[in-house]
Amino acid sequence: MHNFLPVAYFEGKFVPFEEANISIATHALHYGTGAFGGLRGIPHPQNSGQILLFRLDRHCQRLSKSARFLNFDLPADKIQSVIVDFIKKNAPTVSFYIRPFVYTSDLGIAPRLHKVEKDFFVYGLELGDYLSPEGVSCRISSWYRQEDRSLPLRGKISGAYITSSLAKTEAVESGFDEAILMNSQGKVSEASGMNVFLVRDGRLITPGFEQDILEGITRDSIIAIAKDLGIPVVERPVDKTELLIADEVFLSGTAAKITPVRQIESYHCSTHRPITDRLRDKLSAITEDADANYRDWVFKVDI
Template structure:
């Protein structure tokens, strides 16, 4: 059961969440011609009159790029302005998640992106841990990640998430928490909605953009932190067998944050995760605005 924030941004107005409804004939509902973002916010632990958003500028930029793929000009500053006002009107009292969404809002049929109306809405919900912080079990999905030559993977296109949905349900219904997708080259790609990292011999390894992954903002943050912490880091293809012998494996994403993997298929992984824990502790400190070196990653919003 989700606890949705009471106010949504819909059809260029702030309205009660319950009143933000679309028609069953909405184009994006039929053809997956939408794109979404997702970012977290928390009440500032040090200032009760302030809300903190993590890397708001990057999230707005990525959604703007996704909109561009849908032939929709939606500047990042417009997205940011709406999100800031959305937070002020809701003034959440606990950790929360914001879902901005761009979509073809016309009513009718025929898949296309030209000569069709587009729109943009925002809603949110209270959200603590998306996955268990103690670790998750993963299976290798029988569904393969799409290729960028057939679908624009640099954008978070809603229609692309059918593969993630199939993979996630397959994993859960076969006794696992999460799925790991393989790409068309037979290499490890990502989880159902998260990027993936492994640690081998003290080196942090993650698939690069040439492996058909999403350009994750949490992923980018982790790579930056690892380099600043002088953890050897490389972006390269990852083989399935490397998951089974890795010293550490973890997933990353806005909802998942940094989530350790404790088992892949029937292979138990070590519970000693020094690099995972070091990165997770650092990221938590930054999101709570307790690290002055990364204050530009945190966007404070003053609330009553």
């Protein structure tokens, strides 16, 4: 059971969540012609009158760029303004997740992006841990990550997530928590909705953009934090066998934050995770506005 925030932004105005409904004939519902974002918000641990948002500007910029793939001009500052107003109207008191969504709102039946109406909505729900902070088990999916030459992977296009859904269900129904997808070249790409990191010999390694990954904002943050901490970072192709012998493996994402991997297929990962733990503690402190060096990553909303 989801606890949705009571107010949504829909068709250019704020309405009760229950009234924010689309037609069964909506173009995006049939063709996957939508793009979404996702960001977390938390009440300030020391100031009950403030909500903290992690890297709001980057999330708005990415959604604005994703909208371009739909032939939709939606400025990042417009998205940010709506999200800030959305938080003020809901005044949440617990950790929550925001889902802004751009989509083809037309009721036509032609699969196209020109001469089709578009719109933008925002809703939210209370959200604690998306994955177990103690660690997850993963299987290598039989489904492969799409290629950028056939689908714009630099955007969070809704239609692309059929592959993620297939991989996640396959993993869970075969006894695992999460799936890791390979790309068409047989290299590690990403999890069902998260980026993948591994540690070998003190170096932090992650697949690069050329491996058909989503340009994750949490991923970008972890790379920056690691470099500031003096941890060597390498972005390059990763083989499946590297995951099986890595010193540490973890997943990253807005919902997942930093989640350790404790098992891949029948291989058990080490429970000694000094770099994962160090990065996770640092990221947690930053998102709670407890690290002065990263204050510009935290957007504060007074409620």
